[in-house]
Amino acid sequence: MYSKKNIILSVYLFLVLVVFFRYFKLQIIDYSKYQEKAGNNSLRRIELEAPRGIIYDLSNKPIVDNKFIYDLNIIPKDFDSQSFNYDLIEKITKINKIKIDSIIKQNNTSIKKFKPVLIARNINLEKKSILEESKLDLKGLYFSKSQVRTYMMDCNLSHVLGYLRKNEDLVGFSGVEKYYQDLLKGTDGIEYHKVDRFSIDQGIFQTDGNILPLQGSDLHLTIDSKLQAFSENLMNDFVGSVIVMNPESGEILSMVSKPDYDLSSFAGEIPKKVWNKINNNSNKPFNNRSIQNHYPPGSIFKLVLSAIVLDKNLISKNRLINCNGVYDFYDTKFRCWKEDGHGKTNLNKALQQSCNIYFYNLIQMVDFELWSSEVKKFGFGDVTKIDLNGEVKGIVPDRSYMNERYKNKGGWSTGHLLNLSIGQGEIMVTPIQIANLMNIIQNEGYSFPPHLNKSYVYNKNIIDYDRKVWKIIKQSMFDAVNKDKGTAYKANLNMRGVKVYGKTGTAQICSDCDLLPHAWFAGFLEFKNKKYSIAVIIENGGKGSDLPTEMSRKIFKYLVDNNV
Structure with a gap:
């Protein structure tokens, strides 16, 4: 029995010694050999950027697609500063030794050193070929495909x-590219590359871990690109905004903000000189004036006051007020x-010929808080919920706003309200809000949120005014275009079966300066059971009855001639 225990113990000790010796041999004696073998067969995990979805216009024509460029990356783990040909890299890419060494130093931690670091974008095929021919002298360099x-x-x-920006991922930075980022962005893939003992990428290593990228969903816009x-x-020669919409759906057919910029400049890395030129332009080309700038609406806002007093039965459409050119308010x-x-002048004539005196009288018939709350029902003082980021609300003053604004300026008086009656003073609106006002009037009391995505889900906004209110307002806008003394007569198409309605606005921006006022036209077109609305503003454009009205006429004619 004793000898049997000794035998078992001896066998056990022998096996332990064998395992220990084997472990010692692997970890100590043969460490260098196996480390080299591991290096000879190391794998690198590469993330594959998914193509973004394609963007189409109203006619299903693709207007934004993808193309792939080559990016130059470096993997710190595989980098060898002793053999690296810095001179060749600087000659081909203009990246010097200092920058490369800095990149390696910043990313040479235990986790980061295995991950490719972008050092140059948009490398053309000729440069790529030169660098790949010298890859033995450029250990750690890795080319990846990137989309623009x-x-x-x-x-x-x-x-x-x-446009898009790339940090770690390619993301929409503005416009629908940003708003619909989650829709347009696909699902990135993964592939593994085999790297030999010289740190040279030997291509894809076939494994079940490789995953193909999935392209993002497409986006169909309401924009008519023509x-x-x-x-x-x-x-082209002006600063301002043009918006053309389908009032029956809220679809935006055209949205122009000038100045603008060339999107192709953002394909790949934008040259610093180009960026500075755009960014330092005092007219701010990156601003979408249609939704991000607000302005005094001028006489267009007379439409809103007219609708309020008619609906609240404060006047009849036949109420006469005498205009002698001057309205005395105390000592002003x-x-x-x-x-x-x-x-x-009655209401129709006051709107048709844009009489200020008439509306100075009207505003004093309306309680200020009532005016403010009713104006907000038209969507002013709030976002329209358009599917773009950065929309501003504008300003609809009420009693608390005025108290705060003028608390250190001697207070405010009823005289301030006279300016509000003609769209001056503290009231501020965006062009998209004015376009939405046109939709409400044309639809006789309802609108849908302005939108750019054909699949946009929306709710109807209803202003429950008596239908006769809208009829009166529309008739006045029709007369403003189609009667001789109407301020919007330059929008008249004089075509059978075509009805044009409009209202001009001339918004003063200072009382004692040389700057011309902002010029507005807003209106709508009806023909062949089709409806279109428009809002145009030209900054410092002078009279609303001139440039924006003539421009709107040309757009209306285009819509009719091309049966859009």
């Missing part, structure tokens, strides 16, 4: 589409744009 957007339309559409190009050309004189006045 390619644009296939005759218009810029820069503020609607927006109409967009036409509108952009009209605005408020003037009409027509110095000799309009004479006895």
Whole structure:
């Protein structure tokens, strides 16, 4: 029995010694050999960027697609500073030794050193071939494919589409590229590359761990790219905005903000000189004026006050007020744009010829808080919920706003409200809000949120005014275009079966300066059971009855001639 235990113990000790010796041999004696073998067969995990979804216009024409460029990366783990040909890299890519060494130092931690670090974008095939021929002298270099957007339309559409930026991932930075980032972005893939003992990438290693990238979903826009190009050309020499919509759905057919910028500049790395030129432009080309700038609406806002007093039965449409060109309010004189006045004027004539005196009288019939709350029902003072980021609300003053604004300026008085009646003073609106106002009037009391995505899910916004209110307002807008003394007569198409409605606005931006006022036109078109609305503003454009009205006429004619 004793001898049997000794035998078992001896066998056990022998096996332990064998295992220990084997472990010692692997870890100590043969460490260098197996380390080299491991190096000879090391794998690198490479992330594959998924193609973004394609963007289409209203006619299902692709206007934004993808193309692939080559990016140059470096993997710190595989980098060998002793043999690396710094001179060749600097000659081909303009990247010097200091920058490369800095990149390696910053990313040579235990985790980061295995991950490719981008050092140059958009390497062409010729440069790629030269570098790959010398890969033994460029250990750690790795080429990856990266996508950039390619644009296939005759218009810029820069503020609607927006551009991309790449940090670790390629993301939309503005426009629908940003708003619909989650839709357009696909699912990235993974592939493993075999790297030999010289740290040279030997290509894809076939394994079940390789995953193909999945392209993002496509986006179908409401934009008519031909109409967009036409509108952009009209605005080329001006600063401002043009919006054309389908009021029956809220679809935006054209959205122009000038100045704009060339989206192709953002394919790959934008040159510093180009970026600085855009970024330092005092007219701020990156601003989407249609939704991110607010302005005094001028006389267009007379439409809103008219609707309020009619619905609340504060006046009848036949109420006459005499305009002699001057309105005396205590010791201050408020003037009409027509110095000799309009004479006895009813509501239709006041809107048609844009009489200021009439509306100075009207605003004093309305409680200030009532005016403010009713104006907000039209969507002013709030975002329209358009599917773009960065929309501003504008300003609709109420009593608390005025108290706060003028608390250190001697307070405010009823005289301030006279300015509000004609769209001046503290009221501020965006062009998209004015376009939405046109939709409400044309639809006789309802609108849908402005949107760019054909699949946008929306709710109807209803303003429950008496239908006769809208009829009166529409007739006045029709007369403003189609009667001789109407301020919007330059928008008249004089075509059978075509109805044009409009209202102009001339918004003063200072009382004692040389700057011209902002010029507005807003209106709508009806023909062949089709409806279109428009809002145009030209910054410092002078009278609303001139440039924006003439521009709107050309757009209306384009819509009719091309049966958009």
